[in-house]
Structure formats: C-alpha cells, structure tokens
Amino acid sequence: MSCPICSKKTDPKYRPFCSKRCADVDLGRWLTGSYVIPGEAADEDERPAPPPEPPLN
C-alpha cells in the first residue's frame, strides 16, 4: 500500500499516509474542497417535481 498523497511507502503510524504531513494535506483537501453535508445536499435533488397542470380544454 502506498500513500494516496505522494505515493511513498505508507507508515503504519499514519496509515494510509506516509507521514503526518500527508495526512494533513488530505485533511486540508477535505476542509477546503467539496465538503457537503449529505442530507442537505441530497434534499434538493430528491424533491419530487410538482404534478403537471391538467389541460384546460
């Protein structure tokens, strides 16, 4: 197994990373990247569309 950040050999102490530095890099990506709360993000997409208006003729 290799570090997902820099592909070096993983250190068991910082698994799955090779060092604390790479673990911090990964954490930083989490915090600054697309961090979304699943429940709130899914809400908009899963809302059912309103029923179509019946034809008035």
Ligand SMILES: [Zn+2]
């Ligand atoms: Zn690394």
